[in-house]
Amino acid sequence: MSRYETVIGLEVHVELKTQTKLFCRCATSFGAQPNAHTCPVCLGHPGALPVTNEQAVLLALRAALALQCTIPPVTSFDRKNYFYPDSPKAYQISQFAHPIGRNGVVEVAFGRTTERIRIHQVHLEEDAGKLIHEPYRSLVDLNRAGTPLIEIVTEPDLRSAEHAKMFLEQLRDIILYCGVSDGKMEEGSLRCDANVSLRPIGATTLGTKTEIKNMNSFRAVQGGIAYEVARQTALLDRGERVVQQTRRWDEAQSITIAMRSKEQAQDYRYFADPDLGGIALSDQLITQVRDALPELPLAKRQRYEQQYGLSEYDAASLTAHVALTKLFDEAMAHAADAKTVANVLLGDVCAYANAHDAPLSTLPITGAHIAQLAALLAQGTISQPIAKKVLKQTLQTGEAPNDIVATQGLTQIQDSDAIDALVTQVITAHPQSVADVRSGKTQALGFLVGQVMRASQGKANPALVNELLKKRL
Amino acid sequence: MGHIWDAPLAHIARSVRQKELSVTELVAHALARIDTVDRRVRAFLTVDGDGALARARLLDAQGTDGVLAGLPMAIKDNISTRGIKTTCASKMLEHFVPAYDATVVARLADAGTVLLGKLNMDEFAMGGSNENSAFFPTHNPWDVTCVPGGSSGGSAAAVAAGEVLFALGSDTGGSIRQPAAYCGVVGLKPTYGLISRYGLVSFASSLDVIGPLTRTVEDAALVLGVLAGHDARDATSASITPPSYVEALTGDIRGVRIALPREYVAEGIDPDVRDAVFAARAVFERLGAHIDEVSMPHNEYAVATYYIVASSEASSNLARYDGVRYGMRVDDAQGLQDMYTRTRSVAFGEEVQRRIMLGTYALSSGFERAFYGQAQKVRTLIAQDFRAVFDQYDIIIGPTAPTAAFAMGAHTSDPLTMYLNDTYSIPMSLAGVPALSLPCGADARGMPVGLQVIGKPFAEVDVLRVAHAFEQATTHHLRRPALRDAYAAKEADA
Numbered sequence: 001m002s003r004y005e006t007v008i009g010l011e012v013h014v015e016l017k018t019q020t021k022l023f024c025r026c027a028t029s030f031g032a033q034p035n036a037h038t039c040p041v042c043l044g045h046p047g048a049l050p051v052t053n054e055q056a057v058l059l060a061l062r063a064a065l066a067l068q069c070t071i072p073p074v075t076s077f078d079r080k081n082y083f084y085p086d087s088p089k090a091y092q093i094s095q096f097a098h099p100i101g102r103n104g105v106v107e108v109a110f111g112r113t114t115e116r117i118r119i120h121q122v123h124l125e126e127d128a129g130k131l132i133h134e135p136y137r138s139l140v141d142l143n144r145a146g147t148p149l150i151e152i153v154t155e156p157d158l159r160s161a162e163h164a165k166m167f168l169e170q171l172r173d174i175i176l177y178c179g180v181s182d183g184k185m186e187e188g189s190l191r192c193d194a195n196v197s198l199r200p201i202g203a204t205t206l207g208t209k210t211e212i213k214n215m216n217s218f219r220a221v222q223g224g225i226a227y228e229v230a231r232q233t234a235l236l237d238r239g240e241r242v243v244q245q246t247r248r249w250d251e252a253q254s255i256t257i258a259m260r261s262k263e264q265a266q267d268y269r270y271f272a273d274p275d276l277g278g279i280a281l282s283d284q285l286i287t288q289v290r291d292a293l294p295e296l297p298l299a300k301r302q303r304y305e306q307q308y309g310l311s312e313y314d315a316a317s318l319t320a321h322v323a324l325t326k327l328f329d330e331a332m333a334h335a336a337d338a339k340t341v342a343n344v345l346l347g348d349v350c351a352y353a354n355a356h357d358a359p360l361s362t363l364p365i366t367g368a369h370i371a372q373l374a375a376l377l378a379q380g381t382i383s384q385p386i387a388k389k390v391l392k393q394t395l396q397t398g399e400a401p402n403d404i405v406a407t408q409g410l411t412q413i414q415d416s417d418a419i420d421a422l423v424t425q426v427i428t429a430h431p432q433s434v435a436d437v438r439s440g441k442t443q444a445l446g447f448l449v450g451q452v453m454r455a456s457q458g459k460a461n462p463a464l465v466n467e468l469l470k471k472r473l
Numbered sequence: 474m475g476h477i478w479d480a481p482l483a484h485i486a487r488s489v490r491q492k493e494l495s496v497t498e499l500v501a502h503a504l505a506r507i508d509t510v511d512r513r514v515r516a517f518l519t520v521d522g523d524g525a526l527a528r529a530r531l532l533d534a535q536g537t538d539g540v541l542a543g544l545p546m547a548i549k550d551n552i553s554t555r556g557i558k559t560t561c562a563s564k565m566l567e568h569f570v571p572a573y574d575a576t577v578v579a580r581l582a583d584a585g586t587v588l589l590g591k592l593n594m595d596e597f598a599m600g601g602s603n604e605n606s607a608f609f610p611t612h613n614p615w616d617v618t619c620v621p622g623g624s625s626g627g628s629a630a631a632v633a634a635g636e637v638l639f640a641l642g643s644d645t646g647g648s649i650r651q652p653a654a655y656c657g658v659v660g661l662k663p664t665y666g667l668i669s670r671y672g673l674v675s676f677a678s679s680l681d682v683i684g685p686l687t688r689t690v691e692d693a694a695l696v697l698g699v700l701a702g703h704d705a706r707d708a709t710s711a712s713i714t715p716p717s718y719v720e721a722l723t724g725d726i727r728g729v730r731i732a733l734p735r736e737y738v739a740e741g742i743d744p745d746v747r748d749a750v751f752a753a754r755a756v757f758e759r760l761g762a763h764i765d766e767v768s769m770p771h772n773e774y775a776v777a778t779y780y781i782v783a784s785s786e787a788s789s790n791l792a793r794y795d796g797v798r799y800g801m802r803v804d805d806a807q808g809l810q811d812m813y814t815r816t817r818s819v820a821f822g823e824e825v826q827r828r829i830m831l832g833t834y835a836l837s838s839g840f841e842r843a844f845y846g847q848a849q850k851v852r853t854l855i856a857q858d859f860r861a862v863f864d865q866y867d868i869i870i871g872p873t874a875p876t877a878a879f880a881m882g883a884h885t886s887d888p889l890t891m892y893l894n895d896t897y898s899i900p901m902s903l904a905g906v907p908a909l910s911l912p913c914g915a916d917a918r919g920m921p922v923g924l925q926v927i928g929k930p931f932a933e934v935d936v937l938r939v940a941h942a943f944e945q946a947t948t949h950h951l952r953r954p955a956l957r958d959a960y961a962a963k964e965a966d967a
Contacts, residue, residue, distance in 0.1 A: 040573050044793045046566065046674040047553040047575060051708045081789050081836070083813055090792030140797065269836035271845060274679035274786055276708050 004198040004236065006229050007206060008158035009120075012171060014150050014181045015127070015189035016059045021146035022126045023050030023093060028148075030187060034132075034141035042146035044088030049275050052077075056124065056148035057100070057279055058289065063150055063180045064101025064122040065290045075100045076278040077124075081269045085140055086129040096270040098278070099123035100150075106174065107298050108167050114298070117167055118155035125149050150180075156195065156206065161225035165218050168192055173297040176322050185217050192221050196228045198236060207232075208242040212256055215249045224249035228256050300325060308338035317346050323360035324350075330367020331374065340374040348388060352395050364398030372401040385458045386410050413460045416468065419452070422460065423468050426451045437473050445469065478502065482544055482638060482692045483719070486585070489543030492536065496543035500529040500587050503545035507589065507636045509960045515611050516621075516631035518550050519558050520590040528587050539585025540699055546581065548641045549628050550591040551598055552683065553672035554578055557588070561674050562606040563596045565794045565801050565820035575672020576704045577641060577683050584699040589637060592627030596822045597791065598648055598676045600624050601894050604885055605824045612881070613655060614954040615920055619878040622652030628686045629656035635957040639687045639696055643673055645680045646779050647874070647898025650910035653686055654873035654923020657912045657952060659940070660686045661693045664930045665905035666711035668697075669704030675790040677783035678709075680902045689950055690911060690941040694718035697933060713931060721934040722941040727761030729939060730866040736772040737871030737897055746872050749914035749922040753870065756946055762939070767866070769858040774851050775900040776892055780828075781835045781848035782903070788832030791825065827888065856904040863929045868939050872897050873910040873923030897925065907933050909940050912949035921952070 021028055024041035040048035057075075064071060078096035104119030129145035131138050152171070158164045172183045172190055183190045197209035210232070215224045227249075232242050247256040295303070297319045304315035318328050324345060331341045349370075353360050373391055376382045382390065382405055390401045390410065405411060413419060426448055427434055436444035445466075452465045477485060477494065488494035504522050511517055525545065532543055548554065551561045553571040555578075560566045578588070595605035603611040603626030611626045613619040614634040621630040625642025629652035632640050642649040644662035653660025661684045668683045675681060685696040701715035733754060738747050754764055796802035796816035803819055806812030821829070835844035862869060874894060884891045901908040906927055913924035924943070928936035944950050 040571075043798065045553075045572065045799070046559065046561070046569070046793070047551075047571070047670075047672040048573070049671050049675075049707050049709075051706060079789050081792060083792065083795055085795075085797045085809070088793065088798060090795055091789055267838045269789070269833065269838070269841070271785065271789070271836055271841070274677075274709075275675075 002233060003200060004233060005201050005203070006159055006161075007156045007197045007199060007209075008160075008164050008225060009156035009195045010152075010154045010158065010164060010168065011193045011195070012152040012154075012168065013191040014063070014152065014175055014183065016056050016148040016150060017179065017181050018053055018055050018059065018148055020053055022053050022056050022124070022148035023146055026146065032143055034139070035143060037143045038145070042088065043142060044090075050093060050273075052276060052279065053148060059148075059180045060100045060122065060124045060150045061281065061286070061289050062178050062293065063152070063175065064104065065286070066174050066178045066180075066293055066296060067101065067104035067106055067119045067122060067152065069101025069104035069119060069122055071101055071281055071286050072098050074098060074278040074280050075124075077273045077276045078270045079273045080125075082266050084128070085138065086131050086142075086145070088129065088142055088145055092126060092128065093273055093276070094125035095123035097272065100281075106167070106171060108163075108170050109298055109301070110163055110166055115157075117157045120153040120155050122150055122152050125151060156197075161222045161229060164194060164225050165222035168221055169218055170297065173320070177294050177296055188216075191216075194221065194225050194228075196225055196232070197242070198229065198232045208244050210242065210244065210256075211246045213246060213248050213259070216251070220249055220251055223254060224256060227254065231256065304328075304338075308332070310338060310342055314342045314346060318342060321360065327360070327365070327367045327370060331370040332367075334368055334371030336371040336374040337378055340377060341370055344370055344373060344391065348391050349395070352392070363395055365394050369394050369401055376401060376405060380414070380461065381405065381411055383412050383458060383460075383462055385453070386412070389458070410459060413456055414464065416464065419456070419460050419464055420468055422452050422455045423465070423472055425455060427472060434473060445473075478635065478638075481689065482541065482687070482695050485638065486540060486542040486544055489532075489585070490538055494543065496529040496532040496537075496587060497526065499543055500525050500545050500589070503589055503637060506634075506960045509963055510614075510634045510636055510956060513612060513617055513956060514614050514630050514634045514636070515609055516592055516627040516634065516636060517547065517590050518560060518562065518593050518606075518608060518627070521557055521588065524557070525587050525589050532585060532587070537585035539583065540695065541581065542585035543587065544585070544638045545587045545589050546639050546641070547589045547592050547628070547631055547637045548578065549594050549625050549643055551594060551643055551674040551676075552578060552641060553674065554588065554591065557591060559591065559674070560608075561597045562594045562608060563820065563822065563825070564607045567607070567801065569800055571672075573672065576669035576706060577700050578672065580699055581641075592625075592631055592640060594627055595624035595648075596825050597674070597787070598624040598643055598645055598681075599787070599824050599828055601647065601651055601891055602879075602881070602884065603627065603652075604881065605822055607822050610881060613878045613920075614956045615657065615878070616918070617956070618880055619920065620655065620881050622655035622874070622878060624648040624652075625660070625686065626652045626655075629653050629658055629660065632656070632658045632686050632688060633954055633957065635953075635960065639685055639692060641683055642686050643676075643681060643683050644902065645677050645682075645783060646902045647895045649684045649686060650898050650908060650923065650925060651874045651895070653910040654912075654921065655878035657921030657949075657954070658686055658688055659690055659693050659909065659911045659950070660684065661697060661909045661933075661936075662901065662907065663697065663701065663933055664711070664907045666709050667713075667715070667907070667931065667933065668700045669707040669710050671704055671706040671710075675786075677786040678790060679786060680779075680783055690909070690937055690944050691719065691722055693909065694722060694937045694941070697937075701933075711931070716934055718933060718937055721938045723938060724942050724945055726757070726939050726942040729762040729868060729935075731757055731762050731764045731868045731870055731939070732767040732862050732866040733764060733870055734769040734772065734862070735766050736769050741875055741893070741896065742872060743876040743916065745914075745916035746874070746876060746922050750870070750872050750924060753913045753924045753943065756943055757870070757939075760942055760946055765866070767862050767869075769862065769900070771851065771854045771858050772900055775855055775903060776896055778848045778851045778855065779895070779899040779903060780831065780892060781844050782852060784828040784832030785835045785845045785848075786832065788829045788836060791821075791829055794820070796820075824888070852903045855900055859900070859904040859906055867928070867932075867935055869927040871925050871927070873925040874898065877916040877918070877920035877922050901925075901927055906930055907936050909936050911940050911944060912952070913943070913947070914949055915952070921949075
């Protein structure tokens with residue numbers, strides 16, 4: 001058992017899902033020719049001026065409210081001054097004095113317990129460009145320069161690498177639920193830096209921290225922090241000091257490497273950007289955006305367990321994807337049976353999506369379809385095998401299950417006389433199997449049931465078939 | 474051509490619209506004047522003769538119904554012109570050709586004007602004499618041994634010397650008004666936000682404005698009408714619909730309440746300038762205006778406040794000139810840091826470097842509160858002084874500058890004296906209010922003296938009406954520098 005308590009705070013950059021950049025009308029799309037999406041404004045040409053993208057402000061406000069932040073009456077932009085070739089104006093337009101949100105909180109489930117991780121602030125800022133280093137020269141691509149980001153800064157409330165990863169995953173889910181970002185770490189639309197320090201257990205002051213950058217996946221976040229905790233533990237155990245510095249996670253070697261120490265820290269000379277006025281955030285606007293927020297993942301998960309009696313596993317699986325919860329909620333709006341709907345979604349629907357490598361949101365199925373299917377099953381109108389067949393057709397064509405059942409005459413046969421006639425046929429056709437059953441080989445009963453079902457084209461009520469067969473043998 | 478060249482802009486434009494006057498002839502005349510006069514004045518950094526003539530022929534062929542139809546003009550070289558070098562009179566941008574037109578350039582083109590070229594200035598608009606141009610100084614047409622003022626010295630000199638019919642300048646702390654005063658022309662600094670800054674190379678973003686330099690108040694009103702109005706590309710541009718400025722020129726200022734701040738005619742002012750201001754006061758009284766002396770107690774802090782605010786913003790605005798994407802770059806740098814440092818040390822002039830250092834210091838962590846933060850508070854107090862006076866008065870008058878144009882080289886070794894020269898023009902910039910300079914006399918040497926007419930925010934209508942009434946009642950604006958007539962004499966000889 002370690003003698004130290006780990007203290008972690010995260011700085012998470014989230015690229016906002018806007019059509020255009022934060023201060024000009026260039027497209028934000030990913031993967032274009034270098035410098036194709038640029039103009040005098042995002043190139044920092046002399047005399048060009050920024051104009052704020054209102055959509056980005058609304059998305060940032062939505063994120064800040066989802067993180068339960070306090071929203072100021074007026075939010076404004078500041079300049080963060082520093083020289084670097086990927087920064088075309090030699091300052092980044094960011095928020096310093098009046099960020100869009102402060103003092104928020106995220107409720108995070110760590111296994112069975114739920115903790116409140118405090119959010120220090122949420123602020124809007126523009127992204128920098130990208131440098132491409134070649135032997136003997138470096139190139140600058142400013143397509144990404146000016147892309148809107150929010151930076152979410154947590155308080156130092158996380159206590160382990162694993163919790164940091166779980167927090168980040170759940171934060172990403174919140175961002176996705178709110179439609180604020182694509183949240184793709186691989187494409188850089190979600191980026192995370194971590195501040196890590198150790199202190200003796202029971203201590204109240206913070207130890208010296210290091211900042212870890214370049215963690216490009218959830219696994220890297222956990223790996224980078226775990227490495228840093230081990231490195232700092234070893235240092236302290238040897239009686240050495242932790243040096244305050246910025247370190248880079250090297251994925252290939254699975255280690256962190258020192259980049260620069262705090263003594264080389266920049267003075268960013270923040271001041272209010274005189275090119276941009278303040279943005280008033282009226283109570284009316286805040287209420288409107290807050291009211292439009294979707295139910296967040298954790299709340300939804302707890303509700304699924306309590307309201308519908310779903311298992312923790314099913315509730316967690318359903319809430320792991322926005323598209324899945326949408327279908328579930330839609331189906332439940334039609335008063336369907338929760339357990340049946342969950343089974344259909346987590347079973348055949350997910351399997352189909354995986355097999356066809358198709359995102360759920362692109363499939364033509366709706367919550368109403370799922371509700372119909374569940375009702376058809378619950379009423380005994382169709383059998384399980386038929387249900388699978390109907391579902392597959394719905395997934396392929398978008399036809400409603402009710403219509404499929406009606407037009408193809410798939411309604412389950414409940415009539416004993418009709419089934420009995422089929423039973424007679426099967427018994428006559430398979431004397432050997434009949435003999436086997438009578439001599440105690442029960443597997444043969446299954447075969448006969450199957451034959452009756454096949455003769456009914458799957459429509460016979462399997463329970464009734466079983467009962468009638470047994471009676472006759 | 475000589476006679477029509479002296480006519481009001483509205484008259485010339487009307488003649489062009491009615492096809493009584495060819496734009497090509499007008500432009501050829503302007504180019505001939507530049508050819509004769511500018512070797513002594515040196516107002517132009519770039520003359521685009523071919524472009525101007527091509528444009529003139531196009532306008533003649535197509536006809537134009539613009540408010541400023543056919544008028545040859547030129548623009549200060551810190552306003553972005555697509556395809557034409559925009560150097561800010563700096564080595565840094567010596568070969569820089571913009572990819573886009575400033576909003577004002579587009580509006581002037583829409584109004585039918587012809588751009589003759591780009592005008593000299595103090596480097597990045599920092600200075601009050603045009604001696605900070607990295608290329609060469611401009612000379613005052615009234616006396617070529619004197620400065621034309623600055624930073625829009627090229628604009629004022631070109632108008633005074635009759636090389637253009639009007640010009641655009643920019644004003645951050647007096648850069649339109651002071652050269653207008655020194656060169657005996659009209660210079661208008663409008664309310665901050667009335668004219669789009671999109672395409673004006675930023676010096677101090679919270680202070681910079683674009684404005685016209687013209688021969689008369691009526692011309693200023695006409696040009697302002699074309700320039701003013703909201704621009705979606707400038708977030709600090711005001712959402713107002715400009716009124717008709719020309720219609721405001723009624724000549725009637727009876728009952729107008731005018732304030733003359735004691736601080737504007739106190740110590741430090743040249744007696745000839747003070748006499749001219751007092752004479753102007755008498756003119757206004759004769760015209761039926763009501764004049765009182767008032768006090769603007771925070772005036773004395775204006776210069777210090779300005780040099781902190783403007784330099785701080787400049788230190789950030791000029792950071793983009795780093796040698797990476799455009800502009801000058803030293804070619805033998807040893808790594809990135811060396812490239813930044815040496816490019817900026819070589820390509821920026823002394824005054825620009827001084828202000829970048831001043832501003833960087835004022836924004837530094839640990840000093841920001843004492844300097845930039847404090848300056849913002851004092852700026853608020855200065856703006857409150859204006860509000861207090863404007864609660865009771867319609868207009869404030871005062872001198873534009875403490876003296877008339879000084880000799881070249883007189884203050885180049887003494888930046889502080891140069892800064893104090895802006896005492897009367899800076900407060901209006903800090904408060905964002907409109908102010909116009911127009912000729913109101915001459916000093917003992919015969920150099921023009923400027924009167925400043927200051928109004929409430931967005932009350933350009935009042936400023937123009939009062940200035941116009943004064944102009945109509947006096948003859949100062951009719952005085953012309955002898956050099957301006959050099960071309961006319963040559964034309965007469967031919």
